[in-house]
Amino acid sequence: ETGVTQSPTHLIKTRGQQVTLRCSSQSGHNTVSWYQQALGQGPQFIFQYYREEENGRGNFPPRFSGLQFPNYSSELNVNALELDDSALYLCASSLGGSDTGELFFGEGSRLTVL
Amino acid sequence: AQSVTQLDSHVSVSEGTPVLLRCNYSSSYSPSLFWYVQHPNKGLQLLLKYTSAATLVKGINGFEAEFKKSETSFHLTKPSAHMSDAAEYFCVVTPFGGYNKLIFGAGTRLAVHP
Numbered sequence: 551e552t553g554v555t556q557s558p559t560h561l562i563k564t565r566g567q568q569v570t571l572r573c574s575s576q577s578g579h580n581t582v583s584w585y586q587q588a589l590g591q592g593p594q595f596i597f598q599y600y601r602e603e604e605n606g607r608g609n610f611p612p613r614f615s616g617l618q619f620p621n622y623s624s625e626l627n628v629n630a631l632e633l634d635d636s637a638l639y640l641c642a643s644s645l646g647g648s649d650t651g652e653l654f655f656g657e658g659s660r661l662t663v664l
Numbered sequence: 665a666q667s668v669t670q671l672d673s674h675v676s677v678s679e680g681t682p683v684l685l686r687c688n689y690s691s692s693y694s695p696s697l698f699w700y701v702q703h704p705n706k707g708l709q710l711l712l713k714y715t716s717a718a719t720l721v722k723g724i725n726g727f728e729a730e731f732k733k734s735e736t737s738f739h740l741t742k743p744s745a746h747m748s749d750a751a752e753y754f755c756v757v758t759p760f761g762g763y764n765k766l767i768f769g770a771g772t773r774l775a776v777h778p
Contacts, residue, residue, distance in 0.1 A: 554707065583764065592754050592768030593708070606765050640708065644764050651698045651715070651758050653766065655707035 553577060554656035556641050562662045563631050571626040571659045573641030581605070581646040582624040583653060584616060587638040599624055600646045628661075636663045666691045668738075668755045670769040678777050683727075683742040685772045687755030690736065697738045698756040698766070699729055708754070714738065725749070750776045 553576035563569050575582050581600045585593035595608035599618035613629040622643070628635055638660050642653035671686040689695055699711040712723025719731040725748075729740045738755060755769040 581764070583766075585766075585768075590770075592770050593766070595765050595767070598765055608765075642708075651696055651713050651756065651764060651766065652710050653708075653764055655709070657705065657707045 554641060554643050554654050556639075556656035556659050558659055559657070560660045560662075562664060564664050565631055565633060567631050567663075568627065568629045569631060569661060571628075571639050571641075571661075573624045573626070573643075573656060575622045575624070575641075575643035576654045579643035579645055579654070580622050581644045582618055582622065583642045583644070584624070584626045585640040585642065586610070587640055587658070588634075589637070593640055596626070605646075631663045633663050636661060666695060666757045666759050666767055668697075668757050668767065668769040670753075670755050670772050672772050673770065674773045674775070676775040676777065677745045679747055680744050683740070683745045683749065683774065685740040685753050685755075685774065687738045687740065687769060688736050689738055689755075689757055691757060694733075696758045697729075697731065698758075699723065699727070699738075699740050700754045700756055700768075702752040702754065702771075704751070711740070711753075745774075745776045747776050747778070750774055 555574045583598040584596040587593040597607040598605045602618045615627045617625045638658040640658045642655045667690045669688045697714045700708045712721045714731045722728045
């Protein structure tokens with residue numbers, strides 16, 4: 551059991567709508583990262599939050615945004631949904647300042663955009 | 665820029681036979697490399713990591729990988745496959761000073777037959 555929990559597990563939206571995905575990090579971890587995993591592909595880095603500040607961003611447009619709260623939980627928000635946003639969204643927690651490569655992943659939120 | 669290429673999208677083996685999952689990397693410096701495993705409906709889990717110490721790295725569940733700089737490879741092996749090894753395997757690299765912003769390969773799906 552990794553301790554990282556994500557909600558909801560599945561959801562369906564239509565084009566143009568907005569979605570919020572939530573993540574609770576593993577106890578003691580102050581860094582949360584979000585990844586998008588399209589069907590048949592490897593996860594792609596969206597962004598990372600460390601102590602409530604964005605700490606790096608991948609090649610995703612501004613309609614992908616996030617928040618980290620004082621308890622280190624996090625939200626991923628996607629506005630103006632597009633069909634290509636259909637994917638598994640993965641949250642991962644880790645200890646900030648480390649470069650170990652060891653992230654603890656949740657099971658993901660599967661988003662379908664119709 | 666750093667990247668990893670997984671040479672096989674699907675590998676099928678019989679239970680009890682060796683497993684070889686191939687990964688080549690591209691990096692302008694000595695990279696940190698990892699293998700992650702994703703079982704169905706489970707979160708990604710770190711199998712093993714190379715961070716410029718020993719070139720032969722041992723991981724969990726009997727897996728190991730060898731870093732070969734001359735071949736820019738980091739292949740994953742296991743002497744004897746078990747049914748429970750069936751999963752998706754990802755080769756991963758982190759950018760220098762990347763602080764756990766992982767770059768994933770496309771993945772290799774391992775099937776294990778009785």
